[in-house]
Amino acid sequence: GEEVAQTPKHLVRGEGQKAKLYCAPIKGHSYVFWYQQVLKNEFKFLISFQNENVFDETGMPKERFSAKCLPNSPCSLEIQATKLEDSAVYFCASSQSPGGKMNTEAFFGQGTRLTVV
Amino acid sequence: GQQLNQSPQSMFIQEGEDVSMNCTSSSIFNTWLWYKQDPGEGPVLLIALYKAGELTSNGRLTAQFGITRKDSFLNISASIPSDVGIYFCAGDAVNSGYALNFGKGTSLLVTP
DSSP: OOOOOOEEEEEOOOOOOOEEEEEOOOOOOOOEEEEEEEEEEEEOOOOOOOOOOOOEEETOOTTEEEEEOOTTTEEHHHHHHHHOGGGGEEEEEEEEOOOSSSGGOOOEEEEEEEEOO | OOEEEEEEEEEETHHHOOOEEEEOOOOOOEEEEEEEOOOTTTTEEEEEETTTTOEEETTTTEEEEOTTTSSEEEEEEEEEOOGGGGEEEEEEEESSSTTOOEEOOEEEEEOO
C-alpha cells in the first residue's frame, strides 16, 4: 500500500497478558522499524528489519519482546506477559531500498496505543 | 541511542509570526529529519537533510543541516493555525544502522 498500516489502533491488556501488534509497510520498502513512544513524547527505537531479517535489535527488551517480518505477512511485534510500564504508543515505520540516503526517510504508521491495566 | 537536545520545549505564538526551533547533539549525524506529529497520529516527515550545510525548503518551512553535522534548525514562516502540533527532529548517528534518534519535541501553539 501507499501508507504504513498498523493494527489495531487501540489495545487494552491486563497485566500479564500477551499483546500482539501488526504493521504492513509501504509496498516496496525494504526496511521496517518499530519505535515506542511514551507519555513524555520520547521515541525509543526497538528493532529494525531488512526484509525478513533482523537488522538492528539493540533497542529490544530481550525478555518479553519479540518481532517478526515474514514474507507475504504483516510484520508483528509481540509482548509476552505485559507490564504496566509497557503502556505506550507503538509506531511502525518503513523506508526504501538499501544503499543510499533513502534508508532513513522513514514513513510512520498511525501507531497502536497499548494500555496495560 | 544518541541524545538529541531539542529546543524550545514549547512555543505559543500568534498567527503570522515566524518560528524557529533547533536540535543539537554531541554526536555526528549522517542525516537530519524533521517531523510533525498531530494528536493521535504518527509523525509526518516534513524535511530530510543529507549534507552538512544543506538548506532545504518545503513551502513555508526551511531547515538546515549544521556545518559540524551535530545540529539542525527548522524555521516556519508566517505561521497559521494548522501549524499547531509537535515538531520532532530526528537523525541517524554515524554507525547507528539507520535507526533514528529523536529529540523530545517542540510543542507549537498558534493563536488566530
